[in-house]
Amino acid sequence: MGPVLIANRGEIAARIARTCRRLNWRSIAVFSDVDASALHVAAADLAEPIGPAHPRESYLCIPAILAAAKRAGALYVHPGYGFLSENAAFAEACAASGLIFIGPPPGVIRAMGGKAQARLLAEANGVACLPGDPGVDQSEAALLAAAERIGFPVMIKAIGGGGGRGMRRVAHAADFAAALAAARREAEIFGDDRVMIEKLVVDARHIEVQILADAHGHVLHLHERDCTLQRRHQKLVEECPAPGMDAALRAELGRRACALARAVGYVGAGTVEFIAQAPLQADRIWFMEMNTRLQVEHPVTEMVTGLDLVEWQLRIAAGEALPFAQSDIRLNGHAVEARLCAEDPARQFLPSPGRLAALELPDEAVGLRVDAGFRAGDMLTPYYDSLIAKVIAHAPTRGEALERLAQALDQCRAEGVRLNANFLAAALRSPEMREGRMTTQFLEAARKRLLESAVKEPA
Amino acid sequence: MAETITIRAEIGASVWKIAAHAGTALAEDDPIIILESMKLEIPVMAPHAGVVMEILVAEGQQVEEGQAVAIFRR
Numbered sequence: 001m002g003p004v005l006i007a008n009r010g011e012i013a014a015r016i017a018r019t020c021r022r023l024n025w026r027s028i029a030v031f032s033d034v035d036a037s038a039l040h041v042a043a044a045d046l047a048e049p050i051g052p053a054h055p056r057e058s059y060l061c062i063p064a065i066l067a068a069a070k071r072a073g074a075l076y077v078h079p080g081y082g083f084l085s086e087n088a089a090f091a092e093a094c095a096a097s098g099l100i101f102i103g104p105p106p107g108v109i110r111a112m113g114g115k116a117q118a119r120l121l122a123e124a125n126g127v128a129c130l131p132g133d134p135g136v137d138q139s140e141a142a143l144l145a146a147a148e149r150i151g152f153p154v155m156i157k158a159i160g161g162g163g164g165r166g167m168r169r170v171a172h173a174a175d176f177a178a179a180l181a182a183a184r185r186e187a188e189i190f191g192d193d194r195v196m197i198e199k200l201v202v203d204a205r206h207i208e209v210q211i212l213a214d215a216h217g218h219v220l221h222l223h224e225r226d227c228t229l230q231r232r233h234q235k236l237v238e239e240c241p242a243p244g245m246d247a248a249l250r251a252e253l254g255r256r257a258c259a260l261a262r263a264v265g266y267v268g269a270g271t272v273e274f275i276a277q278a279p280l281q282a283d284r285i286w287f288m289e290m291n292t293r294l295q296v297e298h299p300v301t302e303m304v305t306g307l308d309l310v311e312w313q314l315r316i317a318a319g320e321a322l323p324f325a326q327s328d329i330r331l332n333g334h335a336v337e338a339r340l341c342a343e344d345p346a347r348q349f350l351p352s353p354g355r356l357a358a359l360e361l362p363d364e365a366v367g368l369r370v371d372a373g374f375r376a377g378d379m380l381t382p383y384y385d386s387l388i389a390k391v392i393a394h395a396p397t398r399g400e401a402l403e404r405l406a407q408a409l410d411q412c413r414a415e416g417v418r419l420n421a422n423f424l425a426a427a428l429r430s431p432e433m434r435e436g437r438m439t440t441q442f443l444e445a446a447r448k449r450l451l452e453s454a455v456k457e458p459a
Numbered sequence: 460m461a462e463t464i465t466i467r468a469e470i471g472a473s474v475w476k477i478a479a480h481a482g483t484a485l486a487e488d489d490p491i492i493i494l495e496s497m498k499l500e501i502p503v504m505a506p507h508a509g510v511v512m513e514i515l516v517a518e519g520q521q522v523e524e525g526q527a528v529a530i531f532r533r
Contacts, residue, residue, distance in 0.1 A: 082498075165500070189478055189493060232499070342497070351497035353471045382472050382496040382521075 001318065002026040004102070005069045006044060008080030009059060011373030011389055012294070013040035016078050019310040020044075028072040030065060032058035034383070039375055048072050053383045059083045062090050066097050076317055078102045078310075082385070085293040086113060102317045104267050104292050111264055112290040115159075122287040125263045127256045130275060130286040132198040135159060144176050146197045153200040156183040160192035164233035169200055203278040204440045206230065207242050207285060209257035210301045212312055213266045214322045221254035222301050222309075223331055229427060231349045231443045236424065238297035239336040240304045243398060243436030244280045252282050254326075260290065269313050271295050278439060296339070296390070299369060303335035303394040334398040336405045338428070341386040344418035346451055353382045357416035362408040367394045367401075370408075380417055388414070398436075402428045422454035429453070463512065466503060466529040468522045472496035477518055483511045491529050492516065509533035 002025035006013045013029060017040065020027035029044035034053040041047040048068035051058040058064060060083055069077060077094050079085035079102065088110040094101040103109065112118045119129050133146035147154045147170065156179055158166025166187035168179040184193045210222040226242035227235040241250070257272035271291045277284040298309045307329075312322070340361075342352045359376045362368060372389035374380065380388070391412070393405035406428040412421035427450050432438045443450070472494035479491050490502040491511055505511075512530040516522055 185489075189476060189490065347469075350470055350501070351499055353497055380497075382470075384497065386497040386499075 004076040005074035012080040014043040017043035076100045127287045135196040155198045155200045158187035159194040205276045208273040216321045218322045219258045240300040299392045300335040333396045334401040335394040336401045337392040338424045340389045342417040345423040351386045352418035354417040360413040362411040426450040426454040464531045474520045507533040
């Protein structure tokens with residue numbers, strides 16, 4: 001089968017190539033000038049150059065990727081995550097070039113890509129959204145009135161934002177004007193000073209549901225993931241199942257996610273993200289957005305369900321029907337993932353580009369998986385993200401999985417760049433995490449304490 | 460008392476945006492330049508209230524850790 005061109009780099013490209021090899025699909029890597037000797041290139045059967053290091057000229061350059069696909073004789077394109085994975089124009093361009101894009105139809109990507117439209121779709125299908133105001137009237141008076149109607153505390157969010165840009169928490173009406181001005185200034189730098197207002201969820205947890213849909217109308221969910229441990233609104237630790245989730249609530253969230261997927265004609269793997277107010281209960285979980293691609297944290301789902309999500313993406317793209325029913329989806333034990341990044345928790349998680357002079361990762365074993373994107377000697381350039389590898393532990397209970405992962409992180413070491421392994425291990429061993437009391441603010445609020453309790457790095 | 464301060468990049472990055480050009484008066488923590496590194500925008504902020512005297516880099520340019528990027532006067 002195949003061949004499949006993997007339009008990505010780093011750990012996810014290497015991971016997709018691994019499944020291709022197991023299934024006997026030929027894989028084609030692409031690489032920018034700085035990635036010619038990268039691990040993901042070695043992992044694939046073939047590799048094609050796509051241009052200079054800057055992502056605009058390589059991994060985000062649609063003509064360069066299509067040309068590479070043509071040269072290599074690809075039939076499928078797997079976009080991975082990030083880069084062009086949620087770009088409807090890319091999915092359309094693939095189809096126009098006779099390539100099968102591994103993902104949902106372009107119309108679905110587009111519908112879910114706009115926050116306002118995704119929200120309308122969710123509400124139309126009975127999926128509760130966080131109380132909010134889209135900011136049609138951008139006057140201070142109208143936005144303040146919206147905030148009062150929603151009820152303080154609220155969050156002011158840049159409409160063109162993402163990644164935490166232009167976001168301000170406001171506890172009282174008296175602080176609203178100053179926070180609005182600050183959010184607007186920040187949003188304006190990114191080209192659009194419009195903001196929206198949302199209810200602020202105090203003690204928030206991030207819960208998401210993995211779905212899988214084939215082209216024959218079958219939609220299933222593969223349970224939930226908890227991705228509450230974040231810094232800068234980006235996930236660092238994810239687990240399956242979510243602590244505190246009971247079977248009834250799991251079924252209810254699965255029902256909501258599948259209803260939305262069915263309503264938009266979803267095909268492939270996708271994730272419906274929710275924000276929850278701790279402790280978990282059905283009337284305090286609200287839809288946030290749907291990601292129309294494979295997620296970074298998909299391995300925790302794979303370990304508890306025993307399903308290979310990339311395999312099912314490929315099979316669905318090839319037209320196969322899902323051969324299982326919802327009741328066949330297992331929930332076996334507990335899995336936790338940590339994202340090993342080149343960053344410095346001691347300097348507010350500042351990224352740490354540089355040459356990886358040394359890199360030591362734990363060996364894979366029963367209950368321990370390592371999805372690495374780099375090896376010693378590789379250059380981690382400022383052009384791409386800071387994710388070096390994902391370490392995933394699986395065990396019969398949550399407590400055992402947390403400890404197995406913490407011990408695996410104790411073995412991680414890098415030279416040449418700062419590594420967040422010790423910090424992550426300390427977070428996994430914290431009482432908040434052990435007892436399932438974490439919130440999305442935890443890592444940033446407890447940063448100093450976690451740094452102090454982290455095992456000292458060897459000199 | 461006026462004091463001239465050299466503002467430096469704290470990380471290897473590319474200059475994503477010049478947020479305040481020479482002559483701009485800023486409040487403490489207002490962004491002068493926004494760097495981009497490893498998919499993260501990192502603002503280089505005014506250390507005090509003051510005026511941007513000179514911007515030493517251009518948008519799109521690569522900078523090294525510790526490189527001077529602006530001259531600022533408090």
